[in-house]
Amino acid sequence: MLAVNHSAHPVITVVGGGFAGTALVLQLRQQPALAHAKIHLIEPREVPGPGLAYTVRRPEYLLNVRPGALSLYPDVPNHFTEWLRGQPESAAGVPEFAPRTTYGRYLNEELTAELTAPAPGPGSLCWHQTTAVVAPIRPDGRRAVLLANGTTLVSDFVVLAMGNFPPPPPAGPDHRYLHHDAYHTDPWGPGNLRRIGPDDNVLLIGSGLTAMDVLLALRQDGHRAPVTVVARHGRWPATHGPATPTYPNFYPELAGETTVTGVLAVFKRHLRAAAAQGIDWRPVLDSLRPDLGRMWATWPLQEQRRFLRHLAGLWAVTRHRSPPQNAATIAALTAAGLVRLHVGTVKEILPDGNVLRVRVRPHDTPGCWHVAQHVVCCTGPLLDYGRIADPLVMSLRDAGHLSADSLRLGLLTDTHGALRGADGVVSTTLFTLGPSRRPAYFESTAVPELRRQAAELAVELAKRVEQTSVS
């Protein structure tokens, strides 16, 4: 790839204005070396900032962590808590688990303040309410980002902050159900769940945080029939415990461990030590959170694969926890027979008139058929960039400018988030942050990891601009 000599007004285009894109833009604006930069934020939603997770307007959808973990800025950890303290939601005290829609408002307010602030220098920040469709490289080494509204932004740096993509089909090979009215690919789509009548027969695939949200939303909408939940391991997410003091970090004991078995042995030792002191398992797990990326990165590929095969399911339900009030609601619904959890794998989904027939195979049995008027897909997002069908991703993939990792967790990058092409060469113009960086960190999903990536990437881009302007 060509080395770019950045102009007096470097242009940075950030594709995606959800949490990660917003955090990045705010950090870029704080870099003195980027005072002259023209920053473009591309986000098609009506309101920029909240993204997929926090656009929802349903107050029953709660944040799954306490406010102290949710500041946009890693160096001002209380920023969100302080903001929340001044909101109507806090009239009776700051909520322990605030609605996600409230958090979306916080993100939008912070972004809007920056979008509308008088420019402190010659630089600028501009939001384009559209999508980016292609970003080919030009003869001068810059990229031409073409937007769906016909605008082209010639850019020195392009950062992909596109978040999560819809889940892959949960069953095949007959995919006719994907186009059937009774099948809901996207539980977050506006009004999608409101198509479900109060007595309709509903089946959810998956039992993670998404499934819990869907159950809460259905109850809120007056749904009263039993709901079938089919999940491979049949576990609900663990519940948050009370806010407790932290457990001391023991990463130095794990730094040299390159096997999952070795890591587990150290971890179990600390669980026992914690239990002996009356400390719960949660603070022990949380104490390792800042180092998870480093641990994952030192494991050889076969150990990473072993972790995914044997422990990722357990990890998902212990690391991503639900607010206690949500867990209590699900427990009450289960006790009342209104939620029926089946352990098994969905093997087939077949349209049958107005309904879908779903074949569920519990382990080592031929399986049985369920009939549902609505099937809601609550499995995780599609992470495999070899299969993602977004036009921008496809065009970059076809040009060999991005590559999926061999475990199909996201994109191959260097330590700064610069993309590796199909030839293994690191791009000087194309970067990413957010869930796409799971191959490097495994945990690249939640606010604490993403805001740190944003801050570090902003510093890195500023450094590159500084270096070329003095050379």
Ligand SMILES: Cc1cc2nc3c(=O)[nH]c(=O)nc-3n(C[C@H](O)[C@H](O)[C@H](O)COP(=O)(O)OP(=O)(O)OC[C@H]3O[C@@H](n4cnc5c(N)ncnc54)[C@H](O)[C@@H]3O)c2cc1C
């Ligand atoms: C339902 C849900 C609840 C969650 N709850 C929590 C929580 O409580 N706490 C927590 O820490 N984390 C939570 N998360 C994790 C969440 O993924 C992160 O907190 C964060 O929101 C991810 O930000 P992002 O910017 O990577 O993705 P998003 O916020 O989804 O933003 C990506 C944006 O890119 C845009 N986009 C995509 N393609 C293009 C294109 N071609 N051109 C232009 N724009 C494009 C999309 O419109 C989207 O708005 C939750 C996730 C989900 C899905």
